[in-house]
Amino acid sequence: GENVEQHPSTLSVQEGDSAVIKCTYSDSASNYFPWYKQELGKGPQLIIDIRSNVGEKKDQRIAVTLNKTAKHFSLHITETQPEDSAVYFCAGGDTGFQKLVFGTGTRLLVSP
Amino acid sequence: DTAVSQTPKYLVTQMGNDKSIKCEQNLGHDTMYWYKQDSKKFLKIMFSYNNKELIINETVPNRFSPKSPDKAHLNLHINSLELGDSAVYFCASSHPSGNTIYFGEGSWLTVV
Numbered sequence: 001g002e003n004v005e006q007h008p009s010t011l012s013v014q015e016g017d018s019a020v021i022k023c024t025y026s027d028s029a030s031n032y033f034p035w036y037k038q039e040l041g042k043g044p045q046l047i048i049d050i051r052s053n054v055g056e057k058k059d060q061r062i063a064v065t066l067n068k069t070a071k072h073f074s075l076h077i078t079e080t081q082p083e084d085s086a087v088y089f090c091a092g093g094d095t096g097f098q099k100l101v102f103g104t105g106t107r108l109l110v111s112p
Numbered sequence: 113d114t115a116v117s118q119t120p121k122y123l124v125t126q127m128g129n130d131k132s133i134k135c136e137q138n139l140g141h142d143t144m145y146w147y148k149q150d151s152k153k154f155l156k157i158m159f160s161y162n163n164k165e166l167i168i169n170e171t172v173p174n175r176f177s178p179k180s181p182d183k184a185h186l187n188l189h190i191n192s193l194e195l196g197d198s199a200v201y202f203c204a205s206s207h208p209s210g211n212t213i214y215f216g217e218g219s220w221l222t223v224v
Contacts, residue, residue, distance in 0.1 A: 034212070043116075043215030044155070044203050087153055099168050100213060102155040 002027040002066040004092045006103030014111055021079050023090035029091040033073045034100070035064060038087045047088075048075070060066045071099045116216035118203045123131050125193055126223045133188045135203030135218045141169070144186035145213065146178060147202040155202075161186055193223045 003026040013019050025033070025062050031052035040076050050057045050064045050073065050080035061080075066073040073092075077084055093100040118135040118187065125131050145168075160168035164180040169201040174190045190197060203216040 033197075036215075041218075043204075043217050045215070046212050049212070089155060099157055099160060101157075105153045105155070107153075 002030055002101040004006040004090060004101045004103045006090050006106060008106060009104065010107045010109070012109045012111065013080050014082055015080060015082060017080055017110075019077045019084070019110075021075045021090070021108070022072060023074070023092075023103050024070075025092040026071065027092070027095050027103075028071065029094055032039075032093050032100075033064070033066060034091050035075050036091065036102075038089065038105075042067055054099075077108075080088055080108075082110050082112050084108060085110045116203055116205055116214050118201075118216040118219050121217065121220060122220045122222075124224060127193055127195060127223055130189070130191045131193060131221070132190070133201055133203075133221075135186050135188070135216060137203075137205040137214070138185055139205055139214060140185055141205040141207055141214075143206050144180065144183070145204040145206075146186065147204060147215070148199040149202060149218070151199070158185075159188075171215050190221075193221075194196050195223050197221060198223045 008022045032051035035047050036073040037047045048062050048064050048092040050066050061078045063076040087105045089105050090103040116137045143162045145160045149155045158172050159178045161180045164184050177189045180186045200218045200220050202218050204213045206213045
């Protein structure tokens with residue numbers, strides 16, 4: 001089955017800096033890789049996703065890159081703001097999917 | 113409008129009791145899930161239902177029994193609660209052919 005590893009577990013940056021979170025996956029059949037943001041006391045919310053036929057996707061300050069050969073994908077947040085502080089989860093699965101495997105989460109703290 | 117709603121949000125109960133968590137989605141999705149998030153924030157799928165049929169049943173104790181009376185509802189019943197059942201339980205839903213999973217706000221279960 002799929003196994004998703006995520007690093008780092010915690011990340012502290014200053015407001016305005018960039019933040020990068022990295023994930024690796026094991027199952028070459030996986031072709032869908034979403035990123036979720038979980039704020040305190042809330043459920044995870046999708047912020048961006050990427051499919052295996054795309055190498056990079058951008059949405060304003062957020063971008064995701066995917067390297068299928070190396071089986072890793074990354075989340076990039078530029079010009080971080082205090083409201084970006086949250087736990088971020090990567091996940092991997094297939095597009096027929098009924099089952100996503102989540103990474104272990106990264107707690108991002110953006111200091112003003 | 114709440115897309116995926118679950119009740120109760122907080123539940124404190126004694127060991128050995130039986131409890132239920134209810135979930136409803138108004139997104140018209142065919143697939144619903146239960147995820148468990150432990151104290152270390154690990155997010156793991158427990159069950160997946162598609163059109164009221166069980167699709168995924170991870171290695172979850174038999175004390176956990178999901179019930180889907182219709183495709184908009186997926187309830188979770190837990191018998192003989194144990195201390196280790198303390199966690200946050202998230203209900204979620206998606207289209208089977210789509211990929212975005214929408215999570216509820218979570219139900220915080222504490223077994224004492």
